[in-house]
Amino acid sequence: MTERPALRAEGxxxxxxxxxxxxxLALKDVTLAVREGxxxxxxxxxxxxxxxxxxxxxxxxxxxxxxxxIGDTPVDGPSERVGFMFQSAVLLPWRPxxxxxxxxxxxxxxxxxxxxxxxxxxxxxxxxxxxADAYPRELSGGxxxxxxxxxxxxxxxxxxxxxxxxxxxDAMTRDVMxxxxxxxxxxxxxxxxxxxxxxxxxxxLATRVAVMSPRPGRVDRFVETGFTSDDAYADRLGSVxxxxxxxxxxxxxxxxxxxxx
Numbered sequence: 001m002t003e004r005p006a007l008r009a010e011g012x013x014x015x016x017x018x019x020x021x022x023x024x025l026a027l028k029d030v031t032l033a034v035r036e037g038x039x040x041x042x043x044x045x046x047x048x049x050x051x052x053x054x055x056x057x058x059x060x061x062x063x064x065x066x067x068x069x070i071g072d073t074p075v076d077g078p079s080e081r082v083g084f085m086f087q088s089a090v091l092l093p094w095r096p097x098x099x100x101x102x103x104x105x106x107x108x109x110x111x112x113x114x115x116x117x118x119x120x121x122x123x124x125x126x127x128x129x130x131x132a133d134a135y136p137r138e139l140s141g142g143x144x145x146x147x148x149x150x151x152x153x154x155x156x157x158x159x160x161x162x163x164x165x166x167x168x169x170d171a172m173t174r175d176v177m178x179x180x181x182x183x184x185x186x187x188x189x190x191x192x193x194x195x196x197x198x199x200x201x202x203x204x205l206a207t208r209v210a211v212m213s214p215r216p217g218r219v220d221r222f223v224e225t226g227f228t229s230d231d232a233y234a235d236r237l238g239s240v241x242x243x244x245x246x247x248x249x250x251x252x253x254x255x256x257x258x259x260x261x
Contacts, residue, residue: 005033005071006191007057007159012066013216014052026052028216030066034159037229039185039192041206043199043249049217050195051087051163057193058084058161070159080108083157085165089144091136097123098132101150108155115154122150126180142173149181159191167196178205179233186229199253203245204236211252223249 014027026049034040042050055061057068059075059082068075070082078084091100101119105112123129126146136144145165152160162181166174182205185192196202202209209223225245227236236242 004036006036006038007034007193008032008069009053009057010067010069012053012056012063012068014049014056014061015064025216027056027063028218030218032210032219032222034191034193035208036191037189038208039194039206039229041202041209042193042195042212043202043209044197044212044217045214045253046197048212048214050197050212053212053217054084054161054163054193054195058082060084080155081158083152083155083160085148085152085160085162087164087167089136089141089148091144091147093136096133096135097128097139097147100136100147101154103151104154118156119150119154122153123147125184126150140173141169142177145169145177146180149184153184153188157190159193162192162194164195164197166201167198174201181205182233189229199249200246203242203249204233209249211249221252223252 009030009032012027012030013025015023015025017023030053042053044050052061056063057075059068059077059079062076070079092103095103098116098119101123102112102115105115120129120132123132126149128143128146128150131139131143136147139147148165166177169177178201194202194205203225206225207227207229209225210219211221211223212218213220223245226241
């Protein structure tokens with residue numbers, strides 16, 4: 001990991017019109033710099049604008065104010081340098097696993113032959129090699145999320161943005177997926193921004209946590225977890241530092257809740 005920012009947001013705000021024709025301020029003056037090779041968790045309560053911010057970082061939505069840049073390049077739409085993973089796997093049910101992973105190639109109208117081997121390699125890495133010809137309905141929830149990760153990594157993006165990708169999984173499957181994602185990050189050294197409202201998940205995965213306020217969302221503070229990609233996943237979970245960081249972040253949110261009530 002370097003100190004050079006891979007992704008920056010400067011003074012980002014987002015205002016939209018609700019169904020009741022009211023102006024809603026979702027984000028206000030969000031400024032953050034995501035370091036190259038960093039695993040940053042965006043942590044905050046439901047409704048604080050985490051998903052909206054992530055979509056703006058990805059170029060899927062435009063900010064009402066402020067700017068976003070990948071390196072020195074302004075973000076004005078989706079970029080091939082960024083992979084995005086939604087809350088659900090969003091697999092096409094009529095396409096087998098391999099065809100779902102290869103979907104970005106088809107969208108970009110590239111020759112499939114040049115990407116098929118990489119797709120198969122990613123499936124093998126995530127333990128899905130034997131399911132390349134299976135359909136989404138034949139897979140468990142965790143397996144479908146692995147397919148979605150393979151699809152997001154297919155074009156080898158510099159940055160991976162993930163919007164609570166494991167939130168709908170049961171606790172045991174979620175822990176397995178956390179460890180698999182952590183191992184992918186350790187091997188690839190990609191820059192990852194991971195949205196969650198689970199304090200424990202943020203600490204066990206991230207090198208740094210951006211703590212967001214209730215709506216209108218803004219980054220209240222950054223907390224360094226003290227972990228790096230050199231730390232084994234099991235060592236993180238068994239460390240005193242992990243427990244201390246969870247306790248610190250839980251205290252921050254409880255104090256904020258008491259102040260707001």
